[in-house]
Every structure is written in C-alpha cells, then in structure tokens.
Amino acid sequence: MTGLDANTLIVLGAVAFLALIVLVVTLRTARGQTEINTRLSGLAERQDGIRDSLSTRLQDQERAISERLEGVSRRVGASLETSTEKTGESLQQIRERLAVMDRAQKKITDLSEQMVGLENILANKQARGAFGEIQLHDLVESIMPPGAFAFQATLTNGKRADCLLKLPNPPGPIAIDAKFPLESWQRLQNAADERERNEAARGFSADVLKHVRDIREKYIVPGETGDAALMFLPSESVYAELHANFANAVEQSFREKVYIVSPTTLWATLNTVRAVFRDVRMREQAHLIQKEVETMMTDVGRLDDRVGKLASHFDQARRDIDQIQTSSRKIASRGEKISELDLEDEDGAAGGPSPGRLSAPPAG
Numbered sequence: 591m592t593g594l595d596a597n598t599l600i601v602l603g604a605v606a607f608l609a610l611i612v613l614v615v616t617l618r619t620a621r622g623q624t625e626i627n628t629r630l631s632g633l634a635e636r637q638d639g640i641r642d643s644l645s646t647r648l649q650d651q652e653r654a655i656s657e658r659l660e661g662v663s664r665r666v667g668a669s670l671e672t673s674t675e676k677t678g679e680s681l682q683q684i685r686e687r688l689a690v691m692d693r694a695q696k697k698i699t700d701l702s703e704q705m706v707g708l709e710n711i712l713a714n715k716q717a718r719g720a721f722g723e724i725q726l727h728d729l730v731e732s733i734m735p736p737g738a739f740a741f742q743a744t745l746t747n748g749k750r751a752d753c754l755l756k757l758p759n760p761p762g763p764i765a766i767d768a769k770f771p772l773e774s775w776q777r778l779q780n781a782a783d784e785r786e787r788n789e790a791a792r793g794f795s796a797d798v799l800k801h802v803r804d805i806r807e808k809y810i811v812p813g814e815t816g817d818a819a820l821m822f823l824p825s826e827s828v829y830a831e832l833h834a835n836f837a838n839a840v841e842q843s844f845r846e847k848v849y850i851v852s853p854t855t856l857w858a859t860l861n862t863v864r865a866v867f868r869d870v871r872m873r874e875q876a877h878l879i880q881k882e883v884e885t886m887m888t889d890v891g892r893l894d895d896r897v898g899k900l901a902s903h904f905d906q907a908r909r910d911i912d913q914i915q916t917s918s919r920k921i922a923s924r925g926e927k928i929s930e931l932d933l934e935d936e937d938g939a940a941g942g943p944s945p946g947r948l949s950a951p952p953a954g
Contacts, residue, residue: 722768722824723752725853730755730766733860738867745815749808752822754815755863758870761816764863765809766856768822771797775828795839798832802839802848810847818847820859826852 730739730753743754743765751765774794781787801821809819821843823829829852833840843850851859872879 722770722822725824726753726766726768726822726856729853729856730860733857734864735867738864745809745811747808747811751809757816757863757866761818763815764818764820765805765815766820766822767801767805767809768824769801769805770824771801771828775831778831791835795836798836798839798850799842802843802846802850805848806846818849820856821848821850822856823850823852826854828852829855 727741730741734755738756740754740756742750742752744750745765752768753766755764755766757764771794774790774797778787778790778794781790805819805821809815810817823832829850832850840850
C-alpha cells in the first residue's frame with residue numbers, strides 16, 4: 591500500500607508537473623499571441639502608412655510623369671511644327687531649284703538644237719560662206735557710218751567683194767572677203783598621231799594661202815582699190831590656231847598684202863577706219879569750221895565792247911549811289927541836330943536857337 595501510494599504520488603507529481611508545464615506554456619503562448627497580435631497591429635499600421643506613402647508617391651510620380659509627358663508633347667509638337675515649316679521651306683526651295691533646272695535644261699536643249707543647226711550650216715560650204723558674210727555684215731554695219739561701205743560690191747574686173755570699205759585716197763577702197771577653211775582645220779584638230787597632224791597642218795596652211803592668193807588676185811585692183819585687202823575668218827579659234835602654229839602662212843599673207851582678221855581684230859580695225867573717216871570729214875569741213883571760228887571771234891569782240899559799256903554804266907551807277915549815300919548822311923545829321931534843339935526847348939532852356947547849333951552843314 592505504501593508502495594502504491596508512492597507510485598501514485600509520483601504519478602500525481604508528474605501529472606501536476608505536466609499540468610504546470612502546460613500552464614506555463616499556455617501562459618507563454620497567450621502572451622506571445624498578444625505580442626504577435628500587437629506586432630501584427632503595428633505591422634498593419636506600418637503597412638497602412640507605407641501604402642499611404644506609396645499612394646502619395648505614386649500620385650506625385652503620376653503628376654510628374656503627366657507634366658513631363660505634357661512637356662514632351664509640347665516640345666514634340668513644337669519640333670514637329672518647326673520641322674514641318676522647315677520641310678515646307680525645303681520643298682519650296684527644291685521646287686524653285688527644279689524650276690531653275692527645268693529652265694536650264696530647256697536652254698541646254700535649245701542650245702543643242704542651235705549647235706546642231708550650226709553644225710549643219712558649217713557642213714555646207716554655201717551655208718558656211720553665208721555664215722561668215724552675216725558676221726561680216728553685222729560687224730561693218732554696227733561700226734561704220736552709212737555710205738562708208740558697200741556689200742557685194744562689183745569691181746571693174748567683174749569680181750564681187752563681200753564688202754568694200756570706201757576709204758579716200760590714200761589708201762583707197764579696201765575689199766574684205768570672208769573665208770572659213772573648216773574641213774582642213776577639223777582634220778587638224780582630229781588628227782590621231784603626229785603623221786596625221788603634219789599632213790593636216792600642211793593641208794590647212796595650203797588652204798589658207800590659196801584663199802590669200804585668190805583675194806589678192808581678185809580684190810586688189812591697181813588704180814581702183816588700195817594696195818591691200820582683208821581676209822575675214824569668222825572663228826576666233828581658227829584665227830588663234832593660225833597665228834600660234836602657222837607663222838609662215840601669216841608672214842606670206844603679209845607679203846601678199848592680204849591681212850587676216852578675226853571678229854575681234856576686225857572690230858578694232860573698223861574702229862580705226864572710222865576714226866580715219868572722221869578725220870577726213872574734219873579736213874573737208876575745215877574751211878567751214880574756220881569761217882565759224884572767225885564769226886565767233888567777231889561775236890566775242892562785240893561781246894567784249896558791250897561788257898565794257900556795261901562796266902562803265904556800273905561805274906556811273908556806283909558813283910551816283912555814293913553821292914546819294916553822302917546826301918543821306920547829311921540829311922540824317924541835320925535831323926539829329928534838329929532833334930537836339932527840340933529837347934532843349936522842352937527842358938525850359940533860354941528861348942531862341944543857338945547860332946552855333948543852327949550852323950548849316952556844308953552843301954551836299
């Protein structure tokens with residue numbers, strides 16, 4: 591019984607101890623739960639604060655993003671508007687340049703057609719001769735006075751010159767004939783090697799000298815024309831090639847007294863001839879000029895006499911004015927003395943004028 595009681599006591603003690611332990615654990619669990627709840631409440635409050643803060647920040651960010659988007663939109667809109675204006679201006683400039691290019695293209699096309707026409711003209715000898723004659727006609731007619739030239743003038747030998755300058759003797763009339771050795775010059779320009787160039791150069795020189803001899807034989811007529819004539823080359827490039835590389839042909843033309851001219855040198859020559867015509871007319875009118883000068887000198891002498899008479903009239907008028915001024919000064923002096931006399935009477939001075947104050951001034 592005693593042993594049973596001891597075991598019972600032990601069991602009861604163990605149960606009590608376990609109950610105590612359960613109680614302690616229960617108490618601790620309740621206190622932990624309370625702490626957990628408190629902490630959860632704090633966490634909930636913190637979460638609410640964080641949520642409110644996040645909400646506020648999100649709202650601020652949304653406003654900032656909206657403002658930035660609006661600014662970007664405005665800048666993009668302004669940039670697009672500026673880009674549109676610049677693009678419009680660029681397109682306008684492009685259209686204007688295209689219009690200029692179209693006009694230039696049209697001019698180039700017209701020039702090409704004219705070059706083709708010129709090539710066709712130069713390919714035909716008759717048309718080429720007419721081309722040179724037209725240039726000669728325009729140059730002479732624009733520079734020389736009327737009556738100083740004649741186109742297609744026929745000489746006594748039956749030959750017809752393209753132009754005849756009617757210069758007085760000496761030197762006498764000068765014939766001008768237009769020549770254009772185009773084929774030989776083109777062969778010279780298109781030569782592929784030295785041999786072809788030498789052959790073309792000989793042909794070009796021969797053609798030029800043939801024209802020179804023809805002009806000398808046809809248009810230098812003793813007793814009718816001057817002892818020289820002009821050969822007109824209507825191409826500056828042909829003229830430059832001739833003088834640059836064919837000095838022998840040029841010197842031979844000088845010896846033949848046929849002087850080769852281009853449009854530029856003919857212009858200078860015609861201006862010199864025009865000055866000669868002006869000098870001739872001056873000599874022809876010299877007696878009339880002398881008579882007019884004599885008449886003018888007579889008029890100058892008459893004018894000098896009249897100027898002298900006018901000067902004497904001015905001298906007399908000046909003397910009259912001096913005398914008038916003298917009389918005027920005397921009258922003014924007398925008036926001043928009379929004024930002084932009146933003032934003395936008003937102040938109660940002794941009556942009767944003072945003989946010294948009323949002395950008469952010298953006669954004017």
